[in-house]
Amino acid sequence: MFVCGTSFEVGRALVGLFALWAAVTLFRLVSRTHGRGAAAAVVLLFGLSPMVFHYSRQVMLEVPTVALSLASLFHFWRYLEEDRRRDVYVAALCAALAALTRFDAIFLLPMFGLLLLGTRRWSVLKRGDVWLAAVMALLLVVPFYGLALQEVGGLHAKQAGESVIPEHASITGWKRLTWYFRHVPDQTGWVMGCVAILGLGVLKKADAWRANLPYLALFVATYVTFTPLAEVDYRHSIYWV
Numbered sequence: 001m002f003v004c005g006t007s008f009e010v011g012r013a014l015v016g017l018f019a020l021w022a023a024v025t026l027f028r029l030v031s032r033t034h035g036r037g038a039a040a041a042v043v044l045l046f047g048l049s050p051m052v053f054h055y056s057r058q059v060m061l062e063v064p065t066v067a068l069s070l071a072s073l074f075h076f077w078r079y080l081e082e083d084r085r086r087d088v089y090v091a092a093l094c095a096a097l098a099a100l101t102r103f104d105a106i107f108l109l110p111m112f113g114l115l116l117l118g119t120r121r122w123s124v125l126k127r128g129d130v131w132l133a134a135v136m137a138l139l140l141v142v143p144f145y146g147l148a149l150q151e152v153g154g155l156h157a158k159q160a161g162e163s164v165i166p167e168h169a170s171i172t173g174w175k176r177l178t179w180y181f182r183h184v185p186d187q188t189g190w191v192m193g194c195v196a197i198l199g200l201g202v203l204k205k206a207d208a209w210r211a212n213l214p215y216l217a218l219f220v221a222t223y224v225t226f227t228p229l230a231e232v233d234y235r236h237s238i239y240w241v
Contacts, residue, residue, distance in 0.1 A: 011059035019056040022067035023047055029074045032081075033211045051187045051238050061102040062238050068098035069108060069239060076112060077214050080119050085129050092133035096140040103148075103156065104226075107239060111221035118213045171232060180223060180237050187237050 004010045023043045030039035046052055055062045072094035079087035098105035116122055124130050148156075171179060185193040203209055209216070219240045226236040 008059060012057065015059055015063050016056060018064040018067040019047070019052070022063065022070050025067065025070040025074050029070065029077065029214060032078070033214065045188075045192050046241070049188045049192060049241050051234065051241055055235075055238060062104075062235055065098050065102040065104055066238055068094045068101060069105060072098060072108060073111065073214055073218060076115065080115060080121050080124070088124075088129055088133045089136070092137040093140075096137035099137075099141045100144055104236060104239070107221045107225035109221075110224055111217045114217035114220055115213065118209075118217065176232070177227065179232050180227065180240075183234065183237070187234060187241055 001007075001010050004013075023046065026046055027036075027039045027043045030042045034042075047056075052063070052066075072091045075087040075094065076091035078084065079091060095105065095108050098108065116124070184196070187193070188196065203212060203216075222237065222240040226232070229236075
């Protein structure tokens with residue numbers, strides 16, 4: 001807006017660029033795990049899924065956070081596969097920027113843990129580059145989060161613990177545990193949702209689990225992060241779409 005002027009269209013154009021970056025990063029990631037043909041199909045389904053399509057046209061923070069989170073996932077996965085030092089720093093930087101964009105990015109922490117667990121690469125935690133990258137990310141995030149905690153921490157604690165929307169607070173037990181699963185078709189469309197559920201059911205071979213580990217980690221991390229929160233919201237599930 002400093003360069004192009006203060007207007008809604010400038011904000012929407014920026015969100016559109018983030019959507020494009022998310023699609024390119026997703027293509028690069030799927031190309032590594034499943035080939036370019038599958039990557040092209042996945043990006044098409046991703047861009048046309050109701051939730052992503054909707055939020056790509058809104059001046060909101062979901063799509064920028066998705067783009068930064070996918071970038072962090074891509075570079076961390078490539079680091080685990082190729083041990084390139086640059087990737088761990090880029091992954092940490094993108095994770096920090098995602099956290100500065102939206103609080104939802106907390107789901108990246110369990111995602112990193114699940115990737116380490118699935119690849120059995122706990123040894124990387126002994127490397128100085130990994131800890132230096134983590135410290136760099138914390139130095140970027142902690143000052144803002146400290147200020148946010150002071151100014152609006154009470155509101156966020158209420159949203160997490162009891163919700164500011166009475167209808168959300170009344171969702172308990174089995175309904176809460178299955179809430180996001182039951183709304184998958186609304187988020188992706190029925191065809192893509194059914195195919196995704198079927199795909200999860202046929203992952204039997206070890207090599208299939210390995211190839212799909214980035215997406216399974218993203219899926220599980222999103223679920224375990226947002227399901228316990230009192231305030232359930234469609235927007236949180238954009239990270240597993």
